[in-house]
Amino acid sequence: MDFGFGPEDEELRGRARAWLTEHLAGPYADIRGLGGPGSEHEAVAPRRAWERELGRGGWIGQGWEAEGYGNRRLSLTGQVVWAEEYAALRAPARVGHIGENLLAPTLIAYGSPEQRDRFLPAIARGEELWCQGYSEPGAGSDLAGVRTAAVREPRGGAAGLLRVTGQKIWTSLAREADWCFVLARTEAGSRRHRGLSFLLVRMDQPGRVEVRPIRQMSGTSEFNEVFFDGAVAEEVVGGEGNGWTVAMGLLALERGVSTLVQQIGFAAELERVLASYAASHTAPGAEDAVLRDRLVQQWAQLRTMRWNALRTLGASPDPGAPSVAKLLWGGWHRRLGELAVAVRGAAASAGPADWAPGTPYENGLDEAQRLFLFTRADTIYGGSDEIQRNIIAERVLGLPKESR
Structure with a gap:
């Protein structure tokens, strides 16, 4: 795969940016940046309306290997361009992600024509979640x-x-x-x-x-x-009786282009951690060499994950690729959560000033604290690190299977 963006991609970038700028206004201006892992409870109703707005614009189902369902077909690089612009303008997290990126490709690969006709158009219009x-x-x-x-x-x-x-x-x-x-x-x-x-x-x-x-x-x-x-x-x-084959096919799809979209969100989170570090280390001699080194490592590892994801998309199917991707991003995101509270220092260990026992922290936790708490689960959900390593060992390296 050519990792560069061509003239068509840059033309698409301009159109995507213009469309998003025009439509992320009015009732949608207030939901920029809301939602996503750890925050799916935020602004659900307007984000659902935003899903229908995306459907009317033809921006759902860009990577579907099927014609005639009302979606705008884009190349892999085009899909990355759209995701980059979506993240750059802080459009709200998608409530239709599971239908668009998991179920729809699964129906295209394993479903009947009748099932595709029944469900794909509704997903493409942003109407069914x-x-x-x-x-x-x-x-x-x-x-x-x-x-x-x-x-x-x-x-x-x-x-x-x-x-x-x-x-x-x-x-x-x-x-x-x-x-x-x-x-x-x-x-x-x-x-x-x-x-x-x-x-x-x-x-x-x-x-x-x-x-x-x-x-x-x-x-x-x-x-x-x-x-x-x-x-x-x-x-x-x-x-x-064929559920296992279909289920495993879906999990492989889960870590395709959506992995790149996820990494764009990671980059935005890292930028905010870097900004927090810069704001708290303004005095001469305040630099922390160990903390600075950890920040540089996070940046370098994120770049490596991006190139690995692009390489994987352009290569032949690899049974170990989804597991490698999950191990990389799960550990990286968890370390970012730890780094976010380390940058905040001692203040990150304290709850909200007006907190009382028995009441929720939800409205009092700052962004670093939320990131730290949620990312503790990253190496567990979606298949724990132990499971991913077993898959790589058994299916890729050919090592003896774990005794059961």
């Missing part, structure tokens, strides 16, 4: 241990409705989502990777789907646990 039903209390990083089950109603035979019963956890945006894609066991008595299916479940099923927010130590509740009690699964993607 999705959440992901993978992890469970006893099956997080070890996804093959899911116990949520789906059975067909006996009276319907092979054509009967699939009813889903079980629990999912750490479900981002579950309160806002219209749909959830759920990995469930459709073959009674099956174990591990066998007998799983990838199901599409409507969230608005009163009495059948319950969402409970999970309070985090940062005071926010963007994660949820979801309980299914005989909820109807309207679609099976890839055929019954």
Whole structure:
């Protein structure tokens, strides 16, 4: 892949910047920079309206390998250009990310024409939001241990409705989502990777789907646990029993261009940490050589991650690439959180001045404290570091599999 941007990319950059500048005004001016990991609770309603604004502008689904769904097709470099401008103008974090970047490519790769026709246009218009039903209390990083089950109603035979019963956890945006894609066991008595299916479940099923927010130590509740009690699964993607193949295909897609988009957000966070350092080290002799060295390392590592992500996008499929990317960014972001509070010094260890026991910190934590608390989870969610290292060892290096 050519890492440079050509004339077409620069022309696109101008158009993207102009469109964003024009539309990030009026009701959307106040939501710039809001949302995202650790802050998904912020301005949900206007961010949902912003999703429809993006849909009307044709900016959703730029990388879909499918024509005719109302999306503006862009090259890989074009997608990076759009993401850079989006981040530079501090547009709000996307509430439609899961549908656009995870489900839609999965439907294109594994879904039927009818499923693509049903769901892709609504995602492209920013009208239907999705959440992901993978992890469970006893099956997080070890996804093959899911116990949520789906059975067909006996009276319907092979054509009967699939009813889903079980629990999912750490479900981002579950309160806002219209749909959830759920990995469930459709073959009674099956174990591990066998007998799983990838199901599409409507969230608005009163009495059948319950969402409970999970309070985090940062005071926010963007994660949820979801309980299914005989909820109807309207679609099976890839055929019954093929859920593991579909689920793994989706996880590989999760760490494509979206990794670069994520890194642009990381760069903005690093800039703010650097600004905090500069503001607190103005007096002669106030420089801290160790702290300064850590800041330089963070900058250099972020640049390395960017080049690695671009190289991966332009190369042949590599079974270890998603795991390498997750190890790199998870550790980097966690270190950035630690660095943010180190730059703030002793003040970072104190809560808000007016805090009282039993009340939430949510409105009193500063940005460095929020970053530190949230990034403690970066090396765990989405597949822990231990799981990623096992994948690299077994699938790439060919080392003996871990005994189970």
